[in-house]
Amino acid sequence: MNYKMVTYILGWIMIFEAIFMAVPSITAVIYGESALWSFLITAGICLVIGGLLTMKKRKKTTLYARDGLAIVALSWIVLSLFGALPMWMSGAIPSFVDALFESVSGFTTTGASILSDVEALPRSVLMWRSFTHWVGGMGVLVFIMAFLPLSGGQNMHLMRAESPGPSVSKLVPRVRTTALLLYSIYFVLTLLEFILLLCGGMTVFEAMNTSFATAGTGGFGIYNTSMGSFSPYIQIVVTVFMLLFSINFNSYFFILVGKLKEAFSLEVKVFVFVVVVSVTIITANITSMFESVGEALRHSAFTVGSVISTTGFSTADFDLWPELSKAILVMLMFIGACAGSTGGGIKVSRIVILIKGMAKELETAVHPREVKKIKMDGHIVEHETVRAVNVYVAAFVLVYAVSMLVLSFDDHSFTTNFTAVAATINNIGPGLELVGPTCNFGFFSVPSKLVLIFDMLAGRLELFPMLILFKPSAWKK
Amino acid sequence: MNIIIVGCGKVGSALAAELNEEGNNITVVDVDADKLNDAAAKSDVMGVVGNGATHLTLQEAGISRAHLLIAVTGSDELNLLCCIIARKAGNCQTIARVRDPQYSRDAAYLKKELGLAMVINPEFAAAAEIARVLRFPSAMKIDTFAKGRVEMMKFRLPEGCPLAGCAVKDIAGRFGCDVLICTVERDDEAYIANGDLVFEERDVISLIATPKNANDFFRKIKYKMNSVKDVMIVGGGGISHYLCEILRRSGNGISVKVIEKNPKRCDELCEALEDVTIINGNASEKAVLLEEGLESTGGFVALTNLDEENIFLSLFAKRVSHAKVVTKINRIDFDEVIRPLDLDSIIYPKNITCETIVRYVRAMKNTIGSNVETLYNIVKGKIEAAEFHIKEGSPDIGIPLAQLQFNASVLIAAILRGKQVVIPRGYDTIQPDDSVVIVSNHLEMHDITDILK
Numbered sequence: 001m002n003y004k005m006v007t008y009i010l011g012w013i014m015i016f017e018a019i020f021m022a023v024p025s026i027t028a029v030i031y032g033e034s035a036l037w038s039f040l041i042t043a044g045i046c047l048v049i050g051g052l053l054t055m056k057k058r059k060k061t062t063l064y065a066r067d068g069l070a071i072v073a074l075s076w077i078v079l080s081l082f083g084a085l086p087m088w089m090s091g092a093i094p095s096f097v098d099a100l101f102e103s104v105s106g107f108t109t110t111g112a113s114i115l116s117d118v119e120a121l122p123r124s125v126l127m128w129r130s131f132t133h134w135v136g137g138m139g140v141l142v143f144i145m146a147f148l149p150l151s152g153g154q155n156m157h158l159m160r161a162e163s164p165g166p167s168v169s170k171l172v173p174r175v176r177t178t179a180l181l182l183y184s185i186y187f188v189l190t191l192l193e194f195i196l197l198l199c200g201g202m203t204v205f206e207a208m209n210t211s212f213a214t215a216g217t218g219g220f221g222i223y224n225t226s227m228g229s230f231s232p233y234i235q236i237v238v239t240v241f242m243l244l245f246s247i248n249f250n251s252y253f254f255i256l257v258g259k260l261k262e263a264f265s266l267e268v269k270v271f272v273f274v275v276v277v278s279v280t281i282i283t284a285n286i287t288s289m290f291e292s293v294g295e296a297l298r299h300s301a302f303t304v305g306s307v308i309s310t311t312g313f314s315t316a317d318f319d320l321w322p323e324l325s326k327a328i329l330v331m332l333m334f335i336g337a338c339a340g341s342t343g344g345g346i347k348v349s350r351i352v353i354l355i356k357g358m359a360k361e362l363e364t365a366v367h368p369r370e371v372k373k374i375k376m377d378g379h380i381v382e383h384e385t386v387r388a389v390n391v392y393v394a395a396f397v398l399v400y401a402v403s404m405l406v407l408s409f410d411d412h413s414f415t416t417n418f419t420a421v422a423a424t425i426n427n428i429g430p431g432l433e434l435v436g437p438t439c440n441f442g443f444f445s446v447p448s449k450l451v452l453i454f455d456m457l458a459g460r461l462e463l464f465p466m467l468i469l470f471k472p473s474a475w476k477k
Numbered sequence: 478m479n480i481i482i483v484g485c486g487k488v489g490s491a492l493a494a495e496l497n498e499e500g501n502n503i504t505v506v507d508v509d510a511d512k513l514n515d516a517a518a519k520s521d522v523m524g525v526v527g528n529g530a531t532h533l534t535l536q537e538a539g540i541s542r543a544h545l546l547i548a549v550t551g552s553d554e555l556n557l558l559c560c561i562i563a564r565k566a567g568n569c570q571t572i573a574r575v576r577d578p579q580y581s582r583d584a585a586y587l588k589k590e591l592g593l594a595m596v597i598n599p600e601f602a603a604a605a606e607i608a609r610v611l612r613f614p615s616a617m618k619i620d621t622f623a624k625g626r627v628e629m630m631k632f633r634l635p636e637g638c639p640l641a642g643c644a645v646k647d648i649a650g651r652f653g654c655d656v657l658i659c660t661v662e663r664d665d666e667a668y669i670a671n672g673d674l675v676f677e678e679r680d681v682i683s684l685i686a687t688p689k690n691a692n693d694f695f696r697k698i699k700y701k702m703n704s705v706k707d708v709m710i711v712g713g714g715g716i717s718h719y720l721c722e723i724l725r726r727s728g729n730g731i732s733v734k735v736i737e738k739n740p741k742r743c744d745e746l747c748e749a750l751e752d753v754t755i756i757n758g759n760a761s762e763k764a765v766l767l768e769e770g771l772e773s774t775g776g777f778v779a780l781t782n783l784d785e786e787n788i789f790l791s792l793f794a795k796r797v798s799h800a801k802v803v804t805k806i807n808r809i810d811f812d813e814v815i816r817p818l819d820l821d822s823i824i825y826p827k828n829i830t831c832e833t834i835v836r837y838v839r840a841m842k843n844t845i846g847s848n849v850e851t852l853y854n855i856v857k858g859k860i861e862a863a864e865f866h867i868k869e870g871s872p873d874i875g876i877p878l879a880q881l882q883f884n885a886s887v888l889i890a891a892i893l894r895g896k897q898v899v900i901p902r903g904y905d906t907i908q909p910d911d912s913v914v915i916v917s918n919h920l921e922m923h924d925i926t927d928i929l930k
Contacts, residue, residue, distance in 0.1 A: 172502065173479075174521055177502070
């Protein structure tokens with residue numbers, strides 16, 4: 001591993017984290033909160049360490065694929081550790097593991113909380129939680145790449161390691177321009193939601209938090225009832241934007257350059273299909289629980305949008321819904337959003353490739369000599385990609401199983417453990433039963449919390465960056 | 478600049494890396510996805526899988542926004558087709574690599590009819606480079622203008638040179654030579670040569686002349702060019718074919734000997750070339766080399782297809798003779814191993830192709846938004862040479878140069894009229910449709926009128 005380059009980039013991560021702290025700091029100044037100091041001290045620490053690490057001239061700037069993976073994993077760990085500091089120092093969250101859980105949950109856009117009463121938190125801490133969603137949604141290294149002139153093609157290793165999806169492609173020849181484009185789209189969409197929320201009567205503070213949390217498909221609410229207490233208009237706006245943020249951002253780029261055919265790719269079509277079918281079934285299933293079909297539709301659309309986009313907001317306690325609806329929601333948790341979006345989960349494109357791969361294997365069972373390639377949108381899916389998808393799912397199941405096992409030591413119900421892991425590894429937030437929308441993760445033991453923290457990071461970074469840290473040969477020079 | 482490179486072989490990927498480094502947006506097109514992945518891992522470029530000669534693929538690669546398309550696939554025909562399609566599909570300049578001597582003889586026609594900006598023949602380019610090394614080993618630098626048709630040589634006047642103390646305008650009178658002095662560099666200052674400038678010892682001067690006149694001039698000013706009198710070439714491939722032609726055309730009587738082991742190829746060379754001694758023999762046999770006079774030859778050029786053999790032969794030649802040795806090496810990857818070896822000049826044909834294209838791209842980039850066709854740096858940051866195309870109705874047409882009122886710091890270095898290169902004198906005139914190379918220290922020339930008072 002190129003340690004000098006790794007520490008150099010980690011240094012920049014810390015400097016950027018210090019800059020990010022400006023957002024909650026300003027909030028603290030506006031509301032006159034004492035939490036200001038914890039943010040300023042953390043930012044100071046980050047600046048000093050970051051400055052020291054980036055000061056040194058590094059000779060070898062070559063990064064290999066393994067460096068890319070390791071840098072991304074370490075960056076996110078460092079980011080989360082320092083992101084937890086202000087929450088812990090300000091006394092908002094007394095236990096450091098809890099603060100770390102909250103911070104990781106923020107950056108990975110999970111939205112799972114250990115807090116039972118979020119309304120008691122200082123507003124600056126709430127703002128920081130939401131802002132971590134926004135930063136984590138598109139990826140912090142992508143952000144750095146957009147603004148920092150890191151030379152060479154090796155950046156692609158970083159981008160590939162951080163961006164979700166089975167294969168990452170650039171929109172334009174340069175990584176930097178691609179990163180800038182992605183962030184511009186992200187920023188404009190966030191701004192649009194913010195304005196629409198303001199029109200719906202939200203305060204600036206509420207609208208900012210909500211749009212940050214939606215944009216990153218995070219799901220930290222600023223009220224104990226999540227989105228339940230807001231007007232139907234706001235719930236609809238949030239539903240729409242949750243879905244928009246879980247569509248592949250390449251689609252928006254293609255729409256911008258007028259290539260509509262490319263924009264509506266197979267993945268997007270499948271995504272829309274899954275959403276429509278799920279909403280229809282759940283609406284029918286829960287109509288009796290609500291006064292009108294319209295209301296049932298609103299809640300089911302919101303919940304489906306929230307779960308498939310892996311945001312994790314809630315307007316209703318879906319833990320009380322019929323088993324069919326719950327089963328569909330749990331399945332949606334695993335499907336997740338589109339590749340190249342801010343959402344988590346296994347990703348629609350992987351599911352499509354898996355199913356097509358299965359169909360292909362069935363075909364070859366019937367016609368053993370048949371030559372067949374998996375295609376998507378007219379392009380052949382490389383064998384490497386198909387293999388990577390299969391391995392991904394295998395690794396996913398393995399991590400899942402081990403996590404379940406560790407959680408089971410706490411002796412909670414199977415559904416609780418199962419959905420707790422599902423909700424964290426897929427970066428959703430709420431699960432069912434004890435970790436349902438009205439509950440929180442605070443009751444888990446420290447080892448379980450650490451496992452869930454790992455799951456959140458592994459889920460956001462798509463497993464391999466985190467797993468490679470356990471491989472000793474990756475640490476060799 | 479947005480550049481599309483079709484063909485991601487050695488030259489394609491090297492070009493992509495180099496041009497990307499210089500701040501261009503590169504899209505590489507190839508049918509082989511693996512090659513594209515390798516290129517994208519090495520440098521910040523985007524890959525598009527597909528046949529670069531199809532409209533659809535070019536569209537995907539963003540031909541509508543591209544400024545330049547470079548076709549460097551293995552096939553000449555495909556390269557030309559890519560360029561034709563690109564011209565039709567977008568509004569970009571095109572460069573094609575064309576290897577086959579039959580096509581490259583048509584280069585001028587192809588360029589004109591197909592609207593190509595440049596046709597590059599790697600073997601010819603390599604041969605030209607070798608010829609330059611052999612003809613003028615002690616030059617500091619040779620720049621070529623007008624796509625290689627005009628050469629500007631730069632060298633330092635030695636101490637005790639008869640040229641010292643002579644004014645520029647007196648050269649023709651005192652030495653009877655037809656050369657054009659362009660710039661003089663002295664103590665960190667760079668001057669455009671006007672008639673009254675007097676040379677001093679140790680000046681670095683650059684001049685334009687035909688190879689023949691240049692030889693004449695150097696002999697008269699007693700400048701030792703150390704140019705080679707006789708050359709032994711090992712290997713009779715494309716490069717040596719071109720090299721023989723170039724050396725013969727330069728007309729300073731270099732006697733050339735080619736050793737080739739394939740009798741059929743010997744026959745072909747014999748038919749195509751005149752005044753060249755062709756030896757049918759295996760050059761990897763020591764006896765053959767010694768029999769043909771390796772020990773006394775002035776130049777030795779190793780051009781076989783095997784890098785290892787070229788290196789061995791060159792090292793042997795260095796050992797037994799005082800010859801100027803030129804070694805051709807195809808693989809660039811192990812440069813570190815080769816460089817410390819005691820070899821005089823190493824020629825990497827692929828590098829030369831890349832460099833030629835990169836130089837063109839640089840010039841093209843500098844000239845966006847002006848009438849300048851190409852722009853070259855003569856003395857970095859101080860003197861530039863620009864090539865202008867003269868349009869009908871330009872105010873300077875038809876007036877003898879001596880009567881044109883120039884800015885003090887301007888020199889007309891060459892006039893290109895069709896295929897002909899005129900090294901201008903006072904009585905020459907500029908005609909419509911000429912291209913004019915102008916040397917100036919006025920660094921922002923946008924139009925030919927900028928140089929007139």
